[in-house]
Amino acid sequence: MTSPIHVTSEIGKLKTVLLKRPGREIENFTPDMMPRLLFDDIPYLPIAQKEHDYFADTLRDNGVEVLYLEKLAAEALDAAGDKVRNDFLEQMLTESGYATGTIHDALKEYLGSMNNQDMVNKIMEGIRKNEVDFVPTDLVSAAETENYEFYMDPMPNLYFTRDPSACIGEGLSINHMTFPARQRESLFNEIVIKYHPRFADKGVHVWRDRNHDTRIEGGDELVLNDHVMAIGVSQRTSADAIQDIAKSLFKEGHFDTVIAIKIPHNHAMMHLDTVFTMINYDQFTVHPGILGEGGHIDTWTITPGKNGDLNLDHRTDLKQVLKDALKLDDLDLIPTGNGDPIIAGREQWNDGSNTLAIAPGVVVTYNRNYVSNDLLRKHGLKVLEVISSELSRGRGGPRCMSCPIVREDI
Numbered sequence: 001m002t003s004p005i006h007v008t009s010e011i012g013k014l015k016t017v018l019l020k021r022p023g024r025e026i027e028n029f030t031p032d033m034m035p036r037l038l039f040d041d042i043p044y045l046p047i048a049q050k051e052h053d054y055f056a057d058t059l060r061d062n063g064v065e066v067l068y069l070e071k072l073a074a075e076a077l078d079a080a081g082d083k084v085r086n087d088f089l090e091q092m093l094t095e096s097g098y099a100t101g102t103i104h105d106a107l108k109e110y111l112g113s114m115n116n117q118d119m120v121n122k123i124m125e126g127i128r129k130n131e132v133d134f135v136p137t138d139l140v141s142a143a144e145t146e147n148y149e150f151y152m153d154p155m156p157n158l159y160f161t162r163d164p165s166a167c168i169g170e171g172l173s174i175n176h177m178t179f180p181a182r183q184r185e186s187l188f189n190e191i192v193i194k195y196h197p198r199f200a201d202k203g204v205h206v207w208r209d210r211n212h213d214t215r216i217e218g219g220d221e222l223v224l225n226d227h228v229m230a231i232g233v234s235q236r237t238s239a240d241a242i243q244d245i246a247k248s249l250f251k252e253g254h255f256d257t258v259i260a261i262k263i264p265h266n267h268a269m270m271h272l273d274t275v276f277t278m279i280n281y282d283q284f285t286v287h288p289g290i291l292g293e294g295g296h297i298d299t300w301t302i303t304p305g306k307n308g309d310l311n312l313d314h315r316t317d318l319k320q321v322l323k324d325a326l327k328l329d330d331l332d333l334i335p336t337g338n339g340d341p342i343i344a345g346r347e348q349w350n351d352g353s354n355t356l357a358i359a360p361g362v363v364v365t366y367n368r369n370y371v372s373n374d375l376l377r378k379h380g381l382k383v384l385e386v387i388s389s390e391l392s393r394g395r396g397g398p399r400c401m402s403c404p405i406v407r408e409d410i
């Protein structure tokens with residue numbers, strides 16, 4: 001049986017991708033909620049949707065099948081029936097802070113009265129207190145902070161479908177995310193994989209599920225070829241989660257090498273793909289800001305050891321490490337912003353390094369990063385630019401906004 005998931009590189013011709021069209025969740029918050037919700041500004045929804053549709057059309061025009069998370073999640077619940085719907089709702093409420101109690105009951109009744117698509121959309125958008133018909137009668141609900149508007153927070157980062165799950169080979173990781181603002185997101189991916197007819201019982205292997213204490217996010221997980229991965233040690237992905245997934249990939253998959261790359265732990269560079277992406281067989285974008293003195297950076301090449309252990313090789317010459325792992329004679333590392341410190345900083349902030357390859361040497365990028373885009377063209381790449389004034393306010397670019405499900409082999 002061929003698996004409905006097949007991703008053996010970052011660059012193979014993209015056949016199927018998972019997106020989430022931004023909905024009301026991206027404007028259902030106030031400035032004081034922004035840092036906690038990992039946003040840097042208040043987006044303007046109609047334009048964000050227009051930009052997102054343009055992005056989706058660009059992919060479709062290039063032969064990519066576009067799937068939407070919100071639709072798959074509702075279809076999965078439709079297919080799974082009442083018990084699964086009830087369990088999903090209970091789990092979502094529990095992870096939103098209401099395992100039991102009168103608020104739990106009121107929210108369950110409110111959401112429970114909706115059809116699956118409306119319920120999924122509502123959970124994604126967040127639930128304000130004034131929309132639920134509920135009068136507090138017990139101390140727990142009466143004492144709940146009065147001046148907070150929400151029972152359930154919105155999930156504005158959902159349009160960054162790259163992060164809650166990552167397709168690797170014929171399987172995927174369903175991720176335990178770092179910050180509470182994003183932790184509930186991967187519940188949607190879980191129900192899709194378990195119950196959507198497209199994926200359920202089709203031999204999809206879960207390398208690592210969301211029930212872990214250690215954290216990993218898809219923005220850090222790069223599939224370089226069918227046996228090598230690069231994973232960022234970052235603000236979002238911990239070294240112990242990398243060891244854990246490496247063991248699983250070595251044991252049950254065709255992978256034999258994981259290159260762990262340590263990047264600065266900050267919001268602008270929260271994932272490896274904000275500073276480093278693969279765009280061709282032998283070409284990568286790299287933000288000069290991650291390279292230290294003499295272009296060095298900490299990397300550990302992890303390979304299988306004896307009795308299920310791991311071997312580690314610590315090196316700091318990224319270019320040589322990649323050349324060795326990918327068996328290449330040479331490699332083109334293309335600096336964001338052409339290496340100019342001011343331009344590199346500005347364009348990295350707006351995801352100039354966050355390119356989505358849709359075929360070897362063909363990338364989708366934000367039009368606003370014109371210096372980096374010109375440089376990519378000078379290095380021989382075909383660059384498809386998408387409009388990006390509002391989408392970029394969420395601190396993610398074309399790679400973050402897409403989760404490849406099927407790519408052709410390279």
Ligand SMILES: NC(=[NH2+])NCCC[C@H](N)C(=O)O
Nearest residue numbers: 038160219271394395396400
């Ligand atoms: N793969 C990525 N770089 N994703 C970007 C995610 C941005 C999002 N606001 C967050 O902080 O989580």
